[in-house]
Amino acid sequence: MNTKPEIQNFDGLPQSIVLPKTGQTVIFDVYRPDKDFQDLYEIWWEVIDKGQSYLQYTTNEQEFQEVFVSKSCFVFRLMDNNKTIGAFHLKPSAPGRASHTGCYERIVHKDYRNIGLGGLMLDMVDIYAPLLGYKSLIAYVFATNDASIATNLKKGLVQTGCIPRAVYLKAFGFTDTLIFHKSLTND
Numbered sequence: 119m120n121t122k123p124e125i126q127n128f129d130g131l132p133q134s135i136v137l138p139k140t141g142q143t144v145i146f147d148v149y150r151p152d153k154d155f156q157d158l159y160e161i162w163w164e165v166i167d168k169g170q171s172y173l174q175y176t177t178n179e180q181e182f183q184e185v186f187v188s189k190s191c192f193v194f195r196l197m198d199n200n201k202t203i204g205a206f207h208l209k210p211s212a213p214g215r216a217s218h219t220g221c222y223e224r225i226v227h228k229d230y231r232n233i234g235l236g237g238l239m240l241d242m243v244d245i246y247a248p249l250l251g252y253k254s255l256i257a258y259v260f261a262t263n264d265a266s267i268a269t270n271l272k273k274g275l276v277q278t279g280c281i282p283r284a285v286y287l288k289a290f291g292f293t294d295t296l297i298f299h300k301s302l303t304n305d
């Protein structure tokens with residue numbers, strides 16, 4: 119399988135943004151393997167190892183390339199040192215007749231959580247998902263993931279469902295998966 123990501127270019131990117139909570143400047147950009155791969159893979163590895171927010175038991179570089187950065191992936195880098203501290207991707211939630219619904223996944227480095235990046239990612243999803251052709255958004259969130267739930271609700275997603283005991287998480291055991299939805303159009 120060819121895992122080389124297509125690099126999509128968008129007017130206005132890279133863009134610098136000051137985080138209101140800390141005053142730090144971050145660069146918002148599309149994923150560029152030469153700048154972002156190593157830092158992002160380390161974040162991904164730590165998240166998977168924690169076993170509380172993604173489905174994988176273990177991971178490796180090939181899987182990361184296939185599942186996280188192969189399609190429409192956007193990153194945040196610290197302006198000061200170019201370190202990549204978080205990313206999200208957008209993919210169709212399902213193929214064919216459901217492909218107008220976008221599904222996003224986010225990861226933020228553990229040392230840079232709770233400073234607004236996860237919420238900012240959802241603001242960017244609101245801008246870039248329509249440009250990529252999506253008409254609505256769906257997110258699957260484990261019921262123990264308070265930060266993800268808080269940011270989804272704050273950014274206007276609505277919980278539309280719950281799959282009881284859908285996953286088995288490290289430290290939590292059997293856990294519900296919540297389904298969040300947001301329409302991006304008025305029709």
Ligand SMILES: CC(C)(COP(=O)(O)OP(=O)(O)OC[C@H]1O[C@@H](n2cnc3c(N)ncnc32)[C@H](O)[C@@H]1OP(=O)(O)O)[C@@H](O)C(=O)NCCC(=O)NCCS
Binds near residue numbers: 232236
């Ligand atoms: C989920 C995640 C992306 C959120 O990113 P983040 O940068 O920390 O998000 P933000 O800083 O924008 O916001 C976090 C919010 O959650 C709130 N929060 C954090 N922990 C919380 C908790 N235990 N209970 C309630 N709210 C909590 C914070 O107070 C903050 O809300 P505020 O903006 O009103 O203060 C990040 O925690 C992460 O990468 N987690 C590991 C991977 C993951 O879970 N991805 C999502 C899978 S669905």
